[in-house]
Amino acid sequence: MSTATDLNRPAAPPAFQEINASRRFKNRLATILVGGTFVLALAPLVWLLITVIAKGFQHVLNADWWQKSLAGLTSRQFGGGVYHAIIGTLLQGLICAVIAVPIAILVAVYLVEYGKRSRLAKAVTFTVDILSGVPSIVAALFIYALCITTLGMPRSAFAVSLALVLLMIPVVVRTTEELLKIVPDELREAAYALGVPKWKTIVKIVIPTALSGIITGVSLAIARVMGETAPVLVLVGYTTFINYDPFGGSMASLPLLMTSERLTTNEVGEARVWGAAVTLILIITVFNLLGSLISRLTSLKTK
Amino acid sequence: MAKRIDVKDLNLFYGKFHAVDGVSLAVPPRNVTAFIGPSGCGKSTVLRSLNRMHEVIPGARAEGKVLLDGEDIYASTVDPVSVRRTIGMVFQRPNPFPTMSIRDNVVAGLKLAGEGDRKKLDEVAEQALRGANLWAEVKDRLTRPGGGLSGGQQQRLCIARAIAVQPDVLLMDEPCSALDPISTLAIEDLIQELKKDFTIVIVTHNMQQAARVSDQTAFFNLAGVGQPGRLVELDDTERIFSNPSQKATEDYISGRFG
Numbered sequence: 001m002s003t004a005t006d007l008n009r010p011a012a013p014p015a016f017q018e019i020n021a022s023r024r025f026k027n028r029l030a031t032i033l034v035g036g037t038f039v040l041a042l043a044p045l046v047w048l049l050i051t052v053i054a055k056g057f058q059h060v061l062n063a064d065w066w067q068k069s070l071a072g073l074t075s076r077q078f079g080g081g082v083y084h085a086i087i088g089t090l091l092q093g094l095i096c097a098v099i100a101v102p103i104a105i106l107v108a109v110y111l112v113e114y115g116k117r118s119r120l121a122k123a124v125t126f127t128v129d130i131l132s133g134v135p136s137i138v139a140a141l142f143i144y145a146l147c148i149t150t151l152g153m154p155r156s157a158f159a160v161s162l163a164l165v166l167l168m169i170p171v172v173v174r175t176t177e178e179l180l181k182i183v184p185d186e187l188r189e190a191a192y193a194l195g196v197p198k199w200k201t202i203v204k205i206v207i208p209t210a211l212s213g214i215i216t217g218v219s220l221a222i223a224r225v226m227g228e229t230a231p232v233l234v235l236v237g238y239t240t241f242i243n244y245d246p247f248g249g250s251m252a253s254l255p256l257l258m259t260s261e262r263l264t265t266n267e268v269g270e271a272r273v274w275g276a277a278v279t280l281i282l283i284i285t286v287f288n289l290l291g292s293l294i295s296r297l298t299s300l301k302t303k
Numbered sequence: 304m305a306k307r308i309d310v311k312d313l314n315l316f317y318g319k320f321h322a323v324d325g326v327s328l329a330v331p332p333r334n335v336t337a338f339i340g341p342s343g344c345g346k347s348t349v350l351r352s353l354n355r356m357h358e359v360i361p362g363a364r365a366e367g368k369v370l371l372d373g374e375d376i377y378a379s380t381v382d383p384v385s386v387r388r389t390i391g392m393v394f395q396r397p398n399p400f401p402t403m404s405i406r407d408n409v410v411a412g413l414k415l416a417g418e419g420d421r422k423k424l425d426e427v428a429e430q431a432l433r434g435a436n437l438w439a440e441v442k443d444r445l446t447r448p449g450g451g452l453s454g455g456q457q458q459r460l461c462i463a464r465a466i467a468v469q470p471d472v473l474l475m476d477e478p479c480s481a482l483d484p485i486s487t488l489a490i491e492d493l494i495q496e497l498k499k500d501f502t503i504v505i506v507t508h509n510m511q512q513a514a515r516v517s518d519q520t521a522f523f524n525l526a527g528v529g530q531p532g533r534l535v536e537l538d539d540t541e542r543i544f545s546n547p548s549q550k551a552t553e554d555y556i557s558g559r560f561g
């Protein structure tokens with residue numbers, strides 16, 4: 001009886017359906033759009049790299065380029081190098097990092113570990129937000145007004161570094177903040193439960209856990225500020241000589257060399273500008289690679 | 304070493320929310336006390352208040368007394384850090400420090416407290432790992448990261464880490480809930496071992512586990528959603544599971560709850 005009714009039941013429809021045509025079409029459309037915008041975004045970057053390398057790479061293949069300055073060369077003489085500007089860029093970037101990184105990390109630690117949602121923390125976050133929107137020329141003019149006009153300091157590489165500090169702090173605060181936030185609270189609690197004081201938990205557990213990411217963030221930020229142009233234009237004079245003193249005298253840097261030598265409207269100037277552009281890109285690339293190498297070495301391992 | 308705990312009229316709050324109401328209980332030394340009860344009744348909250356981990360959560364606060372061998376851990380002069388050094392804790396999810404090796408995880412408490420003698424640390428590490436029944440499995444890879452162990456091994460690593468600082472009391476919040484039955488048994492055996500040296504309080508949702516490992520059982524319950532949780536009764540585990548004095552306890556244990 002029951003078997004008879006079972007046999008009379010209609011065959012069950014297949015449980016799974018095919019992907020219908022409209023969904024397949026939408027999927028293809030989305031794939032094309034995403035791929036297309038990717039190519040669109042990539043095109044200017046590739047174009048820029050090809051142009052810079054095509055015009056400048058031949059000039060940096062020379063050992064002199066990396067070891068000599070332009071001292072004593074007129075604007076019609078080929079030869080010399082950009083050592084003076086490389087030193088300037090590295091020195092200014094380094095001084096900036098030495099000042100900005102500790103401040104920024106402490107600010108981020110305050111915001112994530114201590115301030116939480118307090119009024120002061122909100123005010124600090126707001127300030128950092130504003131600072132990250134400040135154009136580099138405004139930062140440069142602020143330092144000019146503060147240090148040079150008001151405090152009477154001479155124009156110097158150090159003033160440049162101070163302006164770069166203003167640009168670097170918000171970037172490092174933001175990345176460090178995000179990285180500290182993703183350190184699970186369970187690790188903090190595990191440390192507290194062992195009788196570890198809060199500050200030690202932060203220094204020995206929380207920061208080391210986030211360290212690899214923080215290093216990447218810092219190296220990206222350094223690379224970023226080394227290409228800034230407004231501060232060097234406003235706050236330090238250009239020179240073709242090598243200067244190691246950040247507190248006095250003119251000091252070249254790659255962006256400054258490029259804007260200065262751009263005024264030399266002949267093949268010599270062109271060679272210097274494009275060569276410096278390649279050099280700057282190379283230095284920034286090296287910094288990024290170095291950053292990701294260190295961050296890989298310090299990253300968390302499970303095996 | 305092992306000390307007794309006396310809780311007197313403890314009220315626990317999260318901001319304005321009154322989470323636990325008027326708990327009083329006593330835990331004798333060298334004894335395992337199990338906390339059971341429905342989800343949200345405040346077992347973890349009470350447990351965390353026993354070593355002042357409750358107040359780590361922003362806005363959380365405790366009223367009442369928790370006496371450790373007669374000394375109030377909530378007295379205004381007491382440093383919570385020193386309380387936590389005396390009363391260790393193992394969490395529901397294993398949480399080894401990801402930046403540290405197995406050995407460093409175990410001795411983290413001592414190392415961060417300033418102990419620098421390598422030989423002593425090595426000794427403590429071995430002792431604690433033996434104590435946590437993990438030594439045989441990890442003795443050849445002490446320098447490997449703790450995160451590379453299996454879940455059950457990680458949990459025993461966390462127990463080793465907790466006992467390495469030689470606390471008087473060990474608090475465990477559902478230490479087996481993320482583990483398979485075999486690792487669970489390993490940890491239950493371990494609790495029986497640890498009982499010789501420590502006072503242990505364990506939260507569990509597993510009735511059989513409470514019956515197997517504990518000497519006395521506390522049943523917590525809450526009257527309704529948004530109401531504070533409270534201690535219904537605390538008695539010898541045998542009595543709780545055979546002949547509880549409260550109807551609510553009997554209903555909960557026999558599965559007739561709610």
Ligand SMILES: Nc1ncnc2c1ncn2[C@@H]1O[C@H](COP(=O)(O)OP(=O)(O)OP(=O)(O)O)[C@@H](O)[C@H]1O
Nearest residue numbers: 317320322341342343344345346347348349360532
């Ligand atoms: N961090 C917190 N902030 C606010 N309220 C909380 C917090 N943690 C717990 N609570 C509340 O306190 C009450 C008790 O929670 P608790 O975690 O102690 O319950 P439990 O008995 O451990 O539950 P479970 O068995 O699910 O772990 C619940 O109502 C919960 O919502």
Ligand SMILES: [Mg+2]
Nearest residue numbers: 346347348476
């Ligand atoms: Mg809980």
